[in-house]
Amino acid sequence: MTIETTQKPRWGELDEEEDTDYNYLLxxxxxxxxxxxxxxxxxEYSFNDEGHKVKKTTTTRVRKLANARLSKKALERRGWSKFxxxxxxxxxxxxTMVSTEEIVFERPRAPGTKAEDSSSSDPLAAKSxxxxxxxxxxGKKGDHWTSRCPYKDLAxxxxxxxxxxxxxxxxxxxxxxxxxxxxxxxxxxxxVRPTAGADMRRRNDENSVxxxxxxxDTREPDLMELFRPFGSVSRVYVAMDQKTGMSxxxxxxxxxxxxxxxxxxxxLNGYGYDNLILSVEWAAPRAN
Amino acid sequence: MRPILMKGHExxxxxxxxxxxxxxxxxxxxxxTPTVWFADNGERLGTYRGHNGAVWCCxxxxxxxxxxxxxxxxxxxxxDVKSGKQLFTFxxxxxxxxxxxxxxxxxAVITTDPFMGLTSAIHIKDIAANPxxxxxxSKLVIKGPQGRINRxxxxxxxxxxxxxxxxxVVRIWDAExxxxxxxxxxxxxxxxPITSLAKSTDGSHFxxxxxDKSAKLWDIRxxxxxxTYVTERPVNAVAMSPLLNHVVLGGGQxxxxxxxxxxxxxxxxxxxxxxxxxxxxxxxxxHFGPINALAFNPDGRSFSSxxxxxxxxxxxxxxxxxxxxxx
Numbered sequence: 001m002t003i004e005t006t007q008k009p010r011w012g013e014l015d016e017e018e019d020t021d022y023n024y025l026l027x028x029x030x031x032x033x034x035x036x037x038x039x040x041x042x043x044e045y046s047f048n049d050e051g052h053k054v055k056k057t058t059t060t061r062v063r064k065l066a067n068a069r070l071s072k073k074a075l076e077r078r079g080w081s082k083f084x085x086x087x088x089x090x091x092x093x094x095x096t097m098v099s100t101e102e103i104v105f106e107r108p109r110a111p112g113t114k115a116e117d118s119s120s121s122d123p124l125a126a127k128s129x130x131x132x133x134x135x136x137x138x139g140k141k142g143d144h145w146t147s148r149c150p151y152k153d154l155a156x157x158x159x160x161x162x163x164x165x166x167x168x169x170x171x172x173x174x175x176x177x178x179x180x181x182x183x184x185x186x187x188x189x190x191x192v193r194p195t196a197g198a199d200m201r202r203r204n205d206e207n208s209v210x211x212x213x214x215x216x217d218t219r220e221p222d223l224m225e226l227f228r229p230f231g232s233v234s235r236v237y238v239a240m241d242q243k244t245g246m247s248x249x250x251x252x253x254x255x256x257x258x259x260x261x262x263x264x265x266x267x268l269n270g271y272g273y274d275n276l277i278l279s280v281e282w283a284a285p286r287a288n
Numbered sequence: 289m290r291p292i293l294m295k296g297h298e299x300x301x302x303x304x305x306x307x308x309x310x311x312x313x314x315x316x317x318x319x320x321t322p323t324v325w326f327a328d329n330g331e332r333l334g335t336y337r338g339h340n341g342a343v344w345c346c347x348x349x350x351x352x353x354x355x356x357x358x359x360x361x362x363x364x365x366x367x368d369v370k371s372g373k374q375l376f377t378f379x380x381x382x383x384x385x386x387x388x389x390x391x392x393x394x395x396a397v398i399t400t401d402p403f404m405g406l407t408s409a410i411h412i413k414d415i416a417a418n419p420x421x422x423x424x425x426s427k428l429v430i431k432g433p434q435g436r437i438n439r440x441x442x443x444x445x446x447x448x449x450x451x452x453x454x455x456x457v458v459r460i461w462d463a464e465x466x467x468x469x470x471x472x473x474x475x476x477x478x479x480x481p482i483t484s485l486a487k488s489t490d491g492s493h494f495x496x497x498x499x500d501k502s503a504k505l506w507d508i509r510x511x512x513x514x515x516t517y518v519t520e521r522p523v524n525a526v527a528m529s530p531l532l533n534h535v536v537l538g539g540g541q542x543x544x545x546x547x548x549x550x551x552x553x554x555x556x557x558x559x560x561x562x563x564x565x566x567x568x569x570x571x572x573x574x575h576f577g578p579i580n581a582l583a584f585n586p587d588g589r590s591f592s593s594x595x596x597x598x599x600x601x602x603x604x605x606x607x608x609x610x611x612x613x614x615x
Contacts, residue, residue, distance in 0.1 A: 071311075077370075078311070080370055082332070084372045097295070103603070106573065
């Protein structure tokens with residue numbers, strides 16, 4: 001930021017020669033900070049070519065990479081001269097670099113959520129016992145819970161993201177054991193257990209959150225990553241243009257529980273994601 | 289956090305070790321030249337030239353004056369840390385795999401690999417205070433375990449030696465007589481070769497990592513299993529935080545299979561587990577090859593990892609890390 005002040009040195013005060021250095025007329029250099037946030041301000045004054053006084057404020061952020069507390073011995077070792085290959089190190093070798101990438105300490109769960117959350121909150125587990133253990137990541141049945149999936153680090157398999165699941169594909173695994181007894185539709189509500197195509201369809205419309213203004217680069221795994229911390233997500237979908245294959249800029253996320261969806265909306269509506277501001281709302285029911 | 293990348297080695301890393309004060313980091317790799325770095329900014333201080341084979345392991349004396357390295361060139365070397373000069377060379381008939389100074393640095397334990405008809409062995413050497421008085425003879429040679437002994441360390445008061453290796457059994461030996469004192473319970477032990485072993489700071493327990501995709505915490509005296517940490521990757525390296533109740537496991541799929549799959553399938557992150565709850569608490573990504581070595585700074589505020597990719601990555605934790613709730 002530069003501010004030109006109109007205040008010129010008065011001609012009467014100037015010497016005859018043109019090249020005289022007027023720097024003594026300038027206020028001294030000022031340094032403010034660094035404050036708690038590591039912001040340091042340096043204010044310098046100089047004359048530009050036309051003899052105007054220019055105030056230059058430089059704001060820099062000072063980042064401490066490491067807190068070094070050195071013992072006496074260690075301090076002495078700091079002064080050791082280099083040896084071996086380190087003596088004649090090429091200037092351009094750059095053996096030591098600070099990563100350009102910010103590496104986060106990735107938590108498997110959102111901070112603050114309980115350990116049991118992922119399994120016990122799952123209505124599947126509560127309702128039908130141990131029989132219905134379907135991994136939402138890899139689709140394996142009865143082997144492990146989603147949170148324990150050995151493939152959880154991999155991207156979502158694309159078949160999970162069919163927009164309009166047909167009746168056949170929508171019921172991935174209704175074990176025979178649960179089929180026998182009649183369950184009235186009113187009782188089926190809480191369970192997301194896929195028993196029939198129609199039921200599955202309804203589930204997909206329930207707790208569905210529409211995300212608008214996505215950037216073109218956003219893919220389903222990104223959305224999954226964004227929304228997973230709010231609770232169990234049963235489906236994510238990013239609308240793609242069929243002709244161009246480009247993202248159409250909106251997508252849907254279905255939550256297993258409505259409260260999770262509410263929290264997600266409250267938190268992510270207006271959230272800046274990939275240089276765009278997301279708008280997140282309950283999806284309007286499908287018209288059919 | 290922004291890790292510091294140290295690209296001093298041209299071959300995969302094999303071992304990392306901090307000195308007692310935590311200001312120096314020693315790295316061993318398959319490229320014959322152990323290297324010492326400043327642990328705060330990652331600047332290279334020096335290299336130890338003289339080995340003619342992959343260097344598998346190193347240990348540093350408590351006062352940071354001596355370094356011992358074990359190498360595939362069938363030797364273990366003592367070095368002057370400050371100048372990088374060789375002080376002494378122990379020659380063996382097979383590659384030296386693991387080295388460890390005893391408390392007080394009057395002795396060292398060195399393991400050698402099975403090679404050309406020789407079985408693996410654990411050698412105990414006297415270490416002289418003055419390198420001029422150093423003798424090459426082993427004080428004691430222990431033989432017995434089948435397959436490679438990947439790691440042998442001293443037990444409490446230098447009375448015992450704890451060894452672990454390819455036969456997946458943890459053994460405790462008498463350091464005086466060489467007698468086998470304890471073997472771990474087969475029921476609860478590792479099912480595949482043990483690749484790494486790390487003692488806790490107070491030396492009361494230790495952690496072993498194995499290719500059976502788990503790490504186990506053992507009592508150092510009774511050899512009872514305390515905890516098991518199950519992961520999804522073969523474990524090549526383990527470390528324990530000296531500050532918090534955290535353990536770190538590193539590993540990944542075998543290096544020869546890396547190019548055949550998606551890089552995310554390799555599971556090359558360092559995984560953090562709660563030591564007591566045995567639960568995963570986090571992961572740190574970055575390497576593009578399996579992690580072969582892990583070490584925690586003795587102050588617990590930073591850790592470094594060395595990978596098959598030849599990089600050492602030095603991580604200084606963000607303040608958030610220290611707020612992770614624990615019991």
